[in-house]
Amino acid sequence: MDAVNPSVVRPIGSVEALVRLAAADMARVDALITERMDSPVPVIPALAEHLIAAGGKRLRPLLTVAADRLAGGKGDHSLKLAAAVEFIHTATLLHDDVVDGSQLRRGKVAAHLIWGGSSSVLVGDFLFARAFELMVETGSLRALQILAKASSVIAEGEVMQLTRSHDLNLDQQTYIEIIGAKTAELFASAAESGAVAAGASEDKIAALRAYGLNLGLAFQLTDDALDYGGKTEDLGKNAGDDFREGKATLPLLLAIGRSGPREADFWQRVIGDLKQTETDFKRARELIVGTGALEATLDLASDYAETAKASLELFPDGEWRRALEALADFAVTRAV
Numbered sequence: 001m002d003a004v005n006p007s008v009v010r011p012i013g014s015v016e017a018l019v020r021l022a023a024a025d026m027a028r029v030d031a032l033i034t035e036r037m038d039s040p041v042p043v044i045p046a047l048a049e050h051l052i053a054a055g056g057k058r059l060r061p062l063l064t065v066a067a068d069r070l071a072g073g074k075g076d077h078s079l080k081l082a083a084a085v086e087f088i089h090t091a092t093l094l095h096d097d098v099v100d101g102s103q104l105r106r107g108k109v110a111a112h113l114i115w116g117g118s119s120s121v122l123v124g125d126f127l128f129a130r131a132f133e134l135m136v137e138t139g140s141l142r143a144l145q146i147l148a149k150a151s152s153v154i155a156e157g158e159v160m161q162l163t164r165s166h167d168l169n170l171d172q173q174t175y176i177e178i179i180g181a182k183t184a185e186l187f188a189s190a191a192e193s194g195a196v197a198a199g200a201s202e203d204k205i206a207a208l209r210a211y212g213l214n215l216g217l218a219f220q221l222t223d224d225a226l227d228y229g230g231k232t233e234d235l236g237k238n239a240g241d242d243f244r245e246g247k248a249t250l251p252l253l254l255a256i257g258r259s260g261p262r263e264a265d266f267w268q269r270v271i272g273d274l275k276q277t278e279t280d281f282k283r284a285r286e287l288i289v290g291t292g293a294l295e296a297t298l299d300l301a302s303d304y305a306e307t308a309k310a311s312l313e314l315f316p317d318g319e320w321r322r323a324l325e326a327l328a329d330f331a332v333t334r335a336v
Contacts, residue, residue, distance in 0.1 A: 014326050014329075015059070015062075015327055015330045017319070017322065017323040017326055018062060018066055018323035018324065018326065018327050019057075019062070021066070021069070021319055021320060021323055022062055022065045022066060022069070025065045025069075025078075025082075026058065026061070026062060026065060026082075028079050029058075029061050029065065029079050029082045029083050029086070030058075032079060032080065032083040032134070033052060033083050033086055033087070036083065036087070036130045036133070037049065037052065037087075037127065037130065039126070043115060044123050044126055046115075047094075047111050047114075047115050047119060047120065047123045048090065048126075048127060050108065050114070051090055051093060051094065051108075052086070052090055058086060059187075059219075059327075060086060060089050060186055060187060060190045061082035061083065061085045061086045062082070063085075063187060063190045063191050063194065063212060063215075063327075064082040064085050064190045064191065064193055064194040064197075065078055065079065065082050065194060066191075066194065066320060066323065066324055066327075067190070067191040067192070067193075067194030067195045067208045067211075067212070068195065068197045068198045069198075070208070070312075070315055070318075070321060070324065071194070071195045071199075071200035071204050071205075071208065071315075072198055072199075072200070073194070073199070073200075075197065077138040077139075077140060077143075077197040078193075078194050078197040078198070080134045080137055080138050081134070081135065081138060081140075081143055081193045081194065081197055082190075082194075083131075083134050084130075084131040084134040084135050084147060085131075085186065085189075085190045085193070087128070087130050087134070088127075088128065088131045088147065088150070088151055088154075088186060090124075090127050091124035091125070091127040091128045091131070092124070092154055092186075094111060094120045094121065094123060094124035094127070095120075095121060095124045095158075096158065097110045097111065097112055098112045098117040098120050098121055099158070099162065100245055101245070102241060103241075111123075131147070131151075132144075132148070135147055135148075140196060142196050143196050143197060146189050146192050146193045146196065147189055147193055149189070150186055150188075150189035153181050153185045154181065154182055154185055154186060156181055157178055157179070157180070157181025157182030157183070157185065158182050160177075160178045160181065160182070161178050161182055161247070164178065164248065165247050165248060166246045166248065166271055166272055166274065167248055168248060168253075168256055168267055168268065168271060168272050170248045170253055171253075172250065172253065172254075175248070175253060176217065179216075179217060179224075180213070180217060182220075183216050183217075183219065184212075184213050184214075184215075184216025184217045184219075185213070185216070186216065187212040187213065187215050187216030187219065188209045188213035188216060189209075190212055191208040191209055191211055191212030191215075192205060192208060192209035192212065203314060204314060204315070207311045207314045207315070208311070210307075210308075210311040211308045211309075211311040211312055211328075212308075213308075214304045214307040214311065215304075215305070215308045215327065215328055215331055217301070217304040218302070218304040218305040218308065218332055219331040221250060221297055221300055221301035221304065222298065222301045222332050222334065224249040224250050224251055224297055225251055225294050225297045225298050225301070226239075227239060227240060227241060227242040227249065228242075228243070228251050228252075228284070228285045228288050228289070228294060229285075240281045243270075243271075243276075243280075243281050243284055244276065244281070246270075246271050246272075250293075250297050250300070251288045251293045251294050251296075251297045252271065252284070252288065252293070253293075254288075254291070254293035254297065255284075255288040255291045255293035258291035258292065259287060259291060263287060270284065301331070301332045302332050305328040305329060305331055305332045308328040308331075309324075309325045309329075312324055
């Protein structure tokens with residue numbers, strides 16, 4: 001199987017409308033990113049640019065800008081917050097790739113393989129510092145509090161995942177808590193800080209945070225599924241990386257629960273003991289698809305995407321709302 005099973009394909013969402021609406025604002029965000037990742041220490045901008053310029057959809061900073069505009073914001077504070085969000089995200093990617101030993105990131109050789117793990121970690125720290133400088137410049141103590149808390153929650157989520165990565169007994173609720181911290185929290189905080197920048201009412205701030213949180217959960221669950229059902233060229237990383245690193249993601253956990261006793265030794269060897277052969281990923285993928293675990297993961301991702309869209313009902317219909325609704329669909333259907 002080379003791509004997601006056609007039986008689980010859903011209506012395709014798109015990020016294009018949101019990109020078009022936010023184009024002018026995001027051009028200024030990109031200019032801020034380029035300016036603030038500069039340093040007289042040559043390795044810092046070189047390493048940072050390697051990852052930041054590699055592409056990616058800039059979904060998190062895009063979400064900050066979109067939340068601000070949907071909530072009626074007209075100012076520029078959300079642009080600095082958006083740049084800060086991208087720096088936080090990039091810093092976590094640099095750190096994660098070192099921890100995980102990842103080979104690819106956004107379709108390029110992982111930075112730590114070029115500059116070394118120490119440089120990657122330290123440049124990640126530099127980007128965190130730049131993010132906080134940008135937050136302070138907005139003069140919004142609340143936005144600073146939101147994104148500062150997000151940074152600590154993300155770190156907690158990563159540690160939780162690291163300590164439970166080979167745990168075959170990890171339950172679904174705990175796994176959702178882990179991805180809620182390590183992935184969805186930054187989506188939630190990106191949207192929440194945008195709403196704060198717009199001076200939105202408390203109910204609208206809460207609604208946009210809920211949108212971001214559920215969008216992030218949908219996004220990560222889809223990533224989990226794509227590791228077993230996607231193509232390397234679509235993922236920007238090697239398909240099967242989660243499996244090879246022994247990560248107990250939801251498709252795998254569901255497949256383990258639905259497999260018979262005959263497969264128990266297989267799962268213990270390849271995930272619990274991390275003793276894998278070249279053919280093991282193919283067998284694992286067949287079991288995950290055959291047990292319906294891949295479909296169930298995408299079903300759950302779709303549920304979170306629908307919940308995200310429902311959070312936007314507080315806002316009047318319009319281009320920004322429709323674009324964010326399409327983004328929620330896209331989170332589930334990308335690379336299908």
